[in-house]
Amino acid sequence: MLNHPKYPYDIASIRADFPILNQDHHDGVPLVYLDNAASSQKPRQVLDVLDQYYRQYNANVHRGIHKLSEEATAAYEDARKKVRRFINANSRREVIYTRGTTESINLVAQTWGRTHLKAGDVVLSTQMEHHANIVPWQMLAAERNIIVKYVPILPDGTLDMEAYGHMLHDEPVKLVAVAHVSNVLGTVNPIEEMARLAHENGALILVDAAQSVPHMPVDVQALDVDFLAFSSHKMAGPTGIGILYGKRALLEDMPPWMGGGDMISTVTFEGSTWNGLPYKFEAGTPSIAEAIGLGAAVDYLMALGMEHIHAHEQAITEYALERLAEVPGVTVFGPDAGQKGAVAAFAVEGAHAHDVAQLLDAEGVAVRAGHHCAMPLHSVLNVAATSRASFYLYNTFDEVDVLVNALYVVKNTLVRG
Numbered sequence: 001m002l003n004h005p006k007y008p009y010d011i012a013s014i015r016a017d018f019p020i021l022n023q024d025h026h027d028g029v030p031l032v033y034l035d036n037a038a039s040s041q042k043p044r045q046v047l048d049v050l051d052q053y054y055r056q057y058n059a060n061v062h063r064g065i066h067k068l069s070e071e072a073t074a075a076y077e078d079a080r081k082k083v084r085r086f087i088n089a090n091s092r093r094e095v096i097y098t099r100g101t102t103e104s105i106n107l108v109a110q111t112w113g114r115t116h117l118k119a120g121d122v123v124l125s126t127q128m129e130h131h132a133n134i135v136p137w138q139m140l141a142a143e144r145n146i147i148v149k150y151v152p153i154l155p156d157g158t159l160d161m162e163a164y165g166h167m168l169h170d171e172p173v174k175l176v177a178v179a180h181v182s183n184v185l186g187t188v189n190p191i192e193e194m195a196r197l198a199h200e201n202g203a204l205i206l207v208d209a210a211q212s213v214p215h216m217p218v219d220v221q222a223l224d225v226d227f228l229a230f231s232s233h234k235m236a237g238p239t240g241i242g243i244l245y246g247k248r249a250l251l252e253d254m255p256p257w258m259g260g261g262d263m264i265s266t267v268t269f270e271g272s273t274w275n276g277l278p279y280k281f282e283a284g285t286p287s288i289a290e291a292i293g294l295g296a297a298v299d300y301l302m303a304l305g306m307e308h309i310h311a312h313e314q315a316i317t318e319y320a321l322e323r324l325a326e327v328p329g330v331t332v333f334g335p336d337a338g339q340k341g342a343v344a345a346f347a348v349e350g351a352h353a354h355d356v357a358q359l360l361d362a363e364g365v366a367v368r369a370g371h372h373c374a375m376p377l378h379s380v381l382n383v384a385a386t387s388r389a390s391f392y393l394y395n396t397f398d399e400v401d402v403l404v405n406a407l408y409v410v411k412n413t414l415v416r417g
């Protein structure tokens with residue numbers, strides 16, 4: 001099936017780029033990696049760049065005038081330009097390096113939130129958020145007496161847009177904080193429309209794009225979002241690096257968050273002044289190799305084409321939903337393939353999600369089980385935990401078959417009668 005007509009690219013050669021995919025998971029059992037929503041695998045093009053940095057030009061950035069430091073700085077800043085092009089930001093100054101989505105959202109909460117929100121203001125989140133887009137707002141609420149409200153989801157796992165409109169209109173909403181794609185339901189939220197409505201009602205919008213930027217074309221100007229956060233490790237890049245995109249005027253207006261080297265313009269014993277964008281938000285020695293590795297990941301994704309990656313994942317997800325529907329007692333959460341990212345969270349009747357994941361692992365299939373950092377959503381779904389298969393650019397239709405066959409083994413072992 002490796003030359004299935006639905007593959008938009010040469011999947012065999014793509015898989016050959018990812019060394020980890022070409023090994024046995026257990027003796028004689030090949031790895032079927034379906035935990036991509038947690039973290040993706042990395043191609044040799046990214047691994048090589050990390051290796052080259054440490055072997056050939058390891059040095060601190062923005063500080064030295066020696067050749068190694070200049071090389072490291074050029075590669076580090078070059079990666080920022082790649083990310084700018086990738087998401088179509090207006091300027092590289094709008095691209096802030098952080099440790100990942102979580103840190104990006106906390107940065108906005110701690111800087112923009114602390115200066116612009118006052119008691120009684122509402123941050124409008126949704127019932128389908130990852131903890132990373134709930135807890136920072138709750139922490140701010142405890143400190144500032146702001147109110148966090150949640151747009152409900154409909155029974156099909158999509159957002160209740162009617163409720164969204166009412167809440168925007170009826171509440172003093174200052175910020176909408178919403179996931180582009182849910183990491184459990186896979187729901188793709190209508191961000192362009194949500195941004196337009198937020199702006200019409202005088203609110204800003206922050207988008208948690210951890211599950212969209214790795215999988216589909218995302219253009220921050222077309223979406224007209226104010227802030228957008230994502231993580232490198234979910235998009236074939238290294239861990240420890242991510243991005244906060246923000247509109248320049250907003251970022252200019254925000255105070256820095258962490259203080260230290262590189263983020264200052266001048267320091268005296270009496271006080272300090274701040275560096276310009278993006279450095280104002282990048283205190284201390286950054287994750288240099290990781291940023292350069294993210295740049296290599298962006299090159300890799302752009303060479304494949306985000307439209308192709310998206311089309312491939314849609315075909316795989318559609319196939320997975322069809323095949324999972326054949327397995328008696330398996331319920332998949334979230335909307336149909338047409339409105340869904342590359343995620344299938346499911347429950348197996350009569351079996352605990354952790355037992356399911358453990359037995360799938362014995363069959364070589366790596367999935368995640370638990371609440372996937374979305375405990376409130378699981379309480380809305382009325383399940384304690386789900387198992388989650390999530391796909392990426394290198395997954396195959398054959399691997400979906402392995403998952404489904406393994407689920408029959410799981411059911412025979414766990415579910416009797």
Ligand SMILES: Cc1ncc(COP(=O)(O)O)c(C=O)c1O
Nearest residue numbers: 100101102130132183208210231
């Ligand atoms: C939707 C969503 N938001 C935020 C995060 C947090 O990302 P990170 O742990 O890379 O900061 C994740 C990771 O699972 C996610 O899926």
